[in-house]
Amino acid sequence: MGHVSAGQAHRAADVLVRYAWVVDAYFEATMFMSETSQRLFRRYSDSLVESDGDLRIAHKRIMVDRVMDLPVTSKEFVPY
Numbered sequence: 001m002g003h004v005s006a007g008q009a010h011r012a013a014d015v016l017v018r019y020a021w022v023v024d025a026y027f028e029a030t031m032f033m034s035e036t037s038q039r040l041f042r043r044y045s046d047s048l049v050e051s052d053g054d055l056r057i058a059h060k061r062i063m064v065d066r067v068m069d070l071p072v073t074s075k076e077f078v079p080y
Contacts, residue, residue, distance in 0.1 A: 037070040
């Protein structure tokens with residue numbers, strides 16, 4: 001899984017569904033800024049509810065495990 005937008009890239013791994021209504025996922029986000037870049041190691045823990053036959057996020061939690069400063073790689077964002 002992955003997502004790329006201007007200035008950042010996300011990659012999720014080790015997605016775990018607990019019970020029927022809680023989803024946990026680890027992910028990394030690389031942030032590209034003009035003076036520095038950072039890699040963030042974070043976790044989602046989403047509580048889901050059923051609504052009209054679909055599951056929807058009722059509560060989203062994002063925990064930051066680590067922030068790693070990186071050297072500037074480029075002044076402009078270049079997608080993969």
